[in-house]
Amino acid sequence: MRIYKRLFPAVILLSGTLLLAACDSPEERAEKHFQNAIALIQDNDVDRAIVELRNVFELNSGHIKARQALAELHMQQGNERAAFAQYSILAERDPDDYESRIQLAQLAFNFGSWDEMDRLGTQAMELAPDDPRVKAIALTLAYREAANDGEASDRREMGNQAIKMLEQNPESLLLRSLIMDHSIREQDFARALAEIDWLIGNDRKRARYYQERLRILAMMQDSEGIETQLREMVKIFPEDSGQKATLIRYLVSQNDLDGAEAFLRELVDEAAPDETGAKVDLIRFLAETGDLEKARKETAKAISESNDPLPFQIIGAGFDFTEGKRTEAIAALQNVLETSKASGEGVTSEQTDSVKVLLAEMLLKTGNEVGARTHVEELLAENSTHPKALKMQAAWQIDADETGPAIAALRLVLDQNPDDADAMTLMANAYSRTGEADLAKDFLAQAVQASGNAPSESLRYASVLIDDERYLPAEDVLIPALRLDRTNTRLLSMLGQLYLRMEDYGRATGVIDSLRRIGGEQAIQVANGLEAEQLNLQKGPSEAMAHLEGLANETDATVGTRIALVRARISTGDLNGALALAKELREADPDSKALLVVLAVAHTAARDYDAAASLYKELIDDAPRNAGAWLRLSQVGLLKGDREAAKSAIDGGLTHAPEDPDLLWARASIAESDGDIETAIKIYEILYEQNSSSTVVANNLASLLSTYRTDEASQARAWTIGRRLRGSDFPALQDTYAWLLHQRGDSAEALPILESAAEGLPADPIVQYHLGQVYLAVDRSEEALEQFRKSIEIAGPADSRPQIEEARKLMQSLQNPDPAQE
The missing domain is CATH 1.25.40.10 (Tetratricopeptide repeat domain)
Known part of the structure; x- marks a missing residue:
């Protein structure tokens, strides 16, 4: 009874409070939360203000001022994605709200979402055409269109117009960015640097600005400035491993391996005692530059000295896997997971997440996709926003044409790290599948920027631009990548091919010279091929052939150079010369299977089909799983006019290599020409399951489904597969x-x-x-x-x-x- 007496007054007081609260309407209570938020904002207590504003929406989702305040707070905190969401709600609620549309268009520009910027900017232009910010949006969109279409005079005029508009609107990020791009194209690097430095001063944490500054320095060939800039970026973005990777890649391209190692050791010395990331980076660098023994020693030392040896044990397992000890490596990681699960201590959840991802990657490489998916699904069930797991899942979803879920997953990744180049590349793949080519290209461009002009991303985007015959933009992508990686043969090869397409033979010669200075068989082969192609374009096939003859007759000529001469002789109709050289090469190295193929090809070109077939059968007897030999034997059958022999060769090849895509393709073609459409469809389904990214396979499967089947499911599948076209x-x-x-x-x-x-x-x-x-x-x-x-x-x-x-x-x-x- 005594307890009730003590509580009774408190209960009465609480009941009174609840009754008073009940008298307030939801709108009135929402207003109180809003006023509390305003007071907290004035006190600079932003986090609590955001909580109060969210309380407003629980009571009154239509509170415009609260929504505006929350959007502005998100902008102040640098959370642009959250701000975009709030401004989007405001724009949806009020068709005449041009202010929100201006903000949305500017944010879309920051994200690189040009379609969104175009849509939202157009709305803003209709509502407030005279607003200076809207004029900047309109000019930016028009400038980009002119730049993409290659209309230099229009683009130049718009660039000059932006410079004049900047006098009236000096705080415009859009105008500053436009002028920077205009200045780069006009080779006015001093002005370009001034504009990018202003942008950096306005927002010191936007990595894209630093990447742009790096690109300008690369165009200026300022090696010292590039290195200084890269080192500064590492300090500004210490958590971004991509910045360190770019600096290391640059130092390696300058043949400064010692400098790269010294830099990484500096990071190790500066790291806290329990911080393992820097030492992990050092070990990986040593391994990637070929000093595996040194990397192993560093790993063993780290395991013995570290309070947390697991990251280094994981690296050791990775080394084992790379060296062919795949079963042992997988078993070691599985043991880590089982031990941590049984003990419940000693390993953090972040570490087990890393183990699961690495284990999934290993299983995938061994062909155990089911096991890999199991680990990824288990990880996402525990941690639904794990970036690597989401990216692996998205890749599988894209392969299965489940592009909607993949895009949603990748947005989660980019929300956590807006500069994740891998996520951007996957996003480009997803949009490419849906036939949204412009969006795909935008994400490829963003991936180049986010990666710090890394070779893979640069090559991928440049290839798309070249296919679109946008040669100058492709050059703008390749050259900054080469400035950071001067000895990259793939980059030089694509740049050389680009210059040949542009008929810019002077700069093509410069690329060829660079390849010869690099040396090595691969670089020399690429240089020889480019030079022969250039001579063919400039002076005709005879000059190109003479050049290849000269290269092949040099004392240090490689086998690859002589094989290239065989191919060239075949392509120019010198069949006897090709056959004679192929026989000579074969006699010099009778055990070479590659030269046996070259000789068989030469016999085929010379129409000695029986001799070619005999050589291919020799290859098959030695290696029945050699799918290429079976395929070439089939081609010889077709050339002889013996269709049954050709078909028999394909069937024989599939007996030994049932999953080979080239043999399956040939079998599908035979079935289609025989009118056996259902068999052809089944084979293309297998090929599509093997590699759903192949445009040609997708086209053939979609074509057969849409042409020869009328059921609703087949038609729907044909559209899902074919919309990328x-x-x-x-x-x-x-x-x-x-x-x-x-x-x-x-x-x-x-x-x-x-x-x-x-x-x-x-x-x-x-x-x-x-x-x-x-x-x-x-x-x-x-x-x-x-x-x-x-x-x-x-x-x-x-x-x-x-x-x-x-x-x-x-x-x-x-x-x-x-x-x-x-």
Whole structure:
């Protein structure tokens, strides 16, 4: 009883408080939270202010001022993604809110989301065309379009216009960025540096600005400035391993291995006693530069001296795996997980997460995808935002055409680290699958920037630009990467090919000279190939051949150089010369399987098919799983006109190498030409499962599904696979994509694409039939009749494929319409 007496007054007081609170409406209570938030903001207590603002939305989600305040607080904290979400809600609630759209467009620019910037900027232009910030947005979008289209005069005029606008709006990040790019293109590096330094001063934690400054220094060939800048970036972004990697890559490209090692040892000395990351970086560097014994010693020392030896034990397992001790390495990591699970102590969750990811990667490399997926799924069940696990999961989802979940997962990764180049590359792959080529290119460009112009990212993006015939932007990507990695043969090879396409032979010669200075068989081979191609373009095949003859006759000529001469002789029609040289090479090294293939190819070119077949059978007897030999034997059969022998060779190859993609492809082609479409589809399904990133496999599978199957599931799958073909310039891919559009009811959109395909494939009756069907769908019956007639003529009277039979029926009905239906 005594306890109740003591509590009774408190209960009465609490009840009174609740009754008073109940008298306030939700809007009134929301306003109180808002006023509390304002007071906290004035006291600079931002974290608690954000909590109060969120309380506002629980009571009144339509509180505009609270939403604006929260967006501004997120901006102050540098949390741009969160700010973008709040401004998006504001814009959705008020169609006339131009302020939010301006903020959203500027944020989209920061993210590199040009489609979003275009959409939001257009809305802002409609609402507030005279606002200086809107004018900057409009000019930025127009400038980018001119720069992409290669209209130098328009771009130059807009750059000068931006300089004038900056006088009225000196705080504009958009104008500063535009002027910087304009200055780079005009070779005004002093102005470009001034603008990027202003941007850095305005936002010292935006890594992209430092990458831009590095690019400018690279163009200026300021080696000392580059190294200084890279060292500064390591200090500014100590948690970003990519900055350290870029500096190391640069020092290695300068042949300063000692300097790179010294830098890493400095980081080890500066690290806290329990910090293992710096020593891990040092060990990995030693291993990657070929000093594995030294790396092993450092690892053993770290294991014996460290209070936390697990990271170094993991590295040791990685070394074992690389050296072929795969079973032992996997067993060691599995033991770590089992021990930590049993003991429940000694290993942090972060460490076990790292072990699970590494174990998944190892299992994947050994072909155990099920085991790899199990570890990744287990990790994500415990830690749903683990970046590496999310990226592995996203890669699998992209392969399975589950692009929506993959994009969502990658956004989680980028929310944690906006400069994750791997995530950006995967995002580009996902958008490429959905046919959104512009978005894919944007993410590839961002990946180059985020990676610090790393070779893989630069090559990937430059290749896309070259395919689009955007040669100058491709050069702008490759050169900064080379400034940081001067001896990279792949970068030099692509740059040399680019200059040949541009017919810039002077700079192509410069690339060839650089490759020769690097030396080594690979670099010399690339240089020889570029030089021969350049001579062929400039002076014709005879000069190129003479050049290769000279190289092959040099005393230090490699086998690769002489094989290249065999190929060149074949391509120019000197079949006897090619055969003689191939025999000479084979006699000099009778045990070489590669030279046996070269000799077989030479016999094939000289139409001595029996001799070629005998050599390929010799290869097969020695190595029955040699899929290439079976495939070439099949090709010899086709050249002899013996189709059954060709088919038998493919079937024989598949007996020994049932999963070989080239043999499967050949078998699918045979099945298709035999009219066995279902078998062809089954084989393409296998090929697609093996490598769903292959555009050609995707096209063929989507084409067969959409052309020969009518069920809803097959049509839906064909669209999922084939939508990536949007925007292609290749006629076969255009035909597939346009036919898919037509089947989905978008015949008007399909028409111009299919007209282009039919023009590019004038001898393909199915493509002409498809165009006829689309003409029919858009009520252009006369043109449809002409197309069906053309399809039938090309196919010939013996062709009984369903499409050709349908074309015959439709031609008859169009020529002789039923009067009753008129």
